[in-house]
Amino acid sequence: MSDRSPIESATGPLAKLARPLTFVALVLLGISFVVPFVWQVLISLSDRSEVDRLTETGFPSRISLDAYVRVFDQVPFAKYFFNSFFVAGWVTLLQVITCSMAAYAFSRIQWPGRDKVFLLYLGTLMVPGVVLMVPNFVVILGLGMFDDYTGLIIPAAFSAYGTFLLRQFMLTIPSSLDEAAAIDGAGHWRIFTQVILPLARPGLIVLAIFAFLFNYNSFFWPLILTQSENLRVLPVGLLQFNTTYGSDVPAIMAAALMAMIPPIMLFLLLQKYLVKGIQLGAVKG
């Protein structure tokens, strides 16, 4: 009895129905997520000429991996992959560094006006990215970072959202730990690196996942900021199938599928931390 959850042990006709109903709803929801994905796989395995009729036949007459080969033949797909990894990797690393340092300053150090400055910084999240697009572009141009890795990396190396996330996380670490460390002989740098950072690790991992996924997927900024072929990241690269070579739908699907692999791997590997991150700021145990 005691290991029953409250939901299970609830009684009454409504409660009895609740479980099967929830179950059905979840299955339907699951299907609605899976169907487009399966469709995408089917298209990627079809012949280019057959794509239009696929809605009628429902299944390709011949399974072929040609589209996957075309992806690498027609565009420097490996280079796109590298660019995406390179940019998202650097952005992630830099964001973890800058956000954790800022979060430390906003949560562990007392300075006049601290919380007001933090609110102001948070306020930048309210400004739609599109509004900042042009001014940012002009600044990047002025700094000579146009059509360069630095233009893709440096502006994304700071994040109000990430700072907020880590600050909330650090606020849950008791201040007596810093105080004990200070008395033990540590200055801010040591408290930061040897006490707070190790304890904030779950928060850092969550931020790293979010930052990587977000930047790995980013499209618009890299699109307007790069010209050269060899600077294209995956989302921008996918565009090539639409423009240069007509519309090669199976190739697009194949490329998109391959591009999805790293985020999915990342998610599977680190999902327990992601769940923790979502719980952040909720009831802490």
Added chain:
Amino acid sequence: MAQVTLRDVKKVYDGKVVAVRDVNLTIGDGEFLVLVGPSGCGKSTTLRMIAGLEAITEGTISIGDRVVNDVHPKDRDIAMVFQNYALYPHMSVEKNMAFGLQLRRLPREEIKRRVTETAGLLGIGELLNRRPKQLSGGQRQRVALGRAIVRDASVFLFDEPLSNLDAKLRVTTRTEIKKLHKRLRTTTVYVTHDQEEAMTLGDRIVVMSAGRGVGVIEQVDTPLNVYRYPKNRFVGAFLGRTPMNFFDGRLVEAEGEVWFVAGPEDAPSIRLAMLPKHTEALRGRVGAEVTLGLRPSSLSEHPMGKETAAHSTIRSQVQVVEPLGKNIDVSCELLDGSPMLARIDARHDFPTSGEVKFYVDMEHVHLFEPGEFGASLLHPEGAPQNETATLASDA
């Protein structure tokens, strides 16, 4: 080893909340001083100013002969034990203890030696490889103690280190802390809100209050002196395992003596003759409203000295009798209905109802001016000078 001095220290939080003021204390080299008082009276604030964790708004604090107002905590040569222990969760017990030594760049072998030695002293030698999470509350407490001791600092600061332990462990750990202090003789400032802990641990205790809206020191003395000679009603009420009885009344002069009388003139509920040695001091107060303070242990069935029935007894109706072993606690009611608690020697046939007459040990009664902080009339300055002197020379 060092002496710690606080001069006219005041702390204001956020420019408005005055936490403590007028704090003047000298903690002798090797002394164990306990700050005690109810919640919010500024004990922690005072301790944290000594530690350097809070800025000092006014006044000066010195450790040794150095004013430390602007000295970083790490350079004050102090060690602190926190209420929640503040062990580093991601480090083993050994690392927790070694952290401060590593930061001070001691040689590796020296760190190893000191950690092992301290761990042995505290009986936590087998726990060195565990994380704090894997320890019981009592073990964590020891590790926290160990982390403080291993540093060999010249001042130890404790902020309610026992309050997270269960009652039994609290008593045994208390004894151990006392033993440790006897052995190490490190100047110690210890904060607690538990009067019993304060009485048993302190060489001297500092009773603080926030009754007037601001944390202040009410009295500083040895535990026995503060217990015997509370400067005001607050201190009298705060110390002692059983609460002091208080009765509002007035002083009258009759038969060449000064009497404390409570209740109506024709049928007083209390009528006690003050000792002749106090007559002179009290004569000027005759007619004034005063409060009588009476510890339960100052009552007895039989005269303890020269008390006579006419001069020093209180009649009461027994309500409840609670046997405690050596003593019994008698809750009773006076003529006017006011409650009184008496702790007397146990006997089997003590009546559980009806009227009982208690003798009052007049040497140990207290008279206060009215109000929660009413000053003592018999010893407004606390213990008499000669008494303190003899106690000090005993030590």
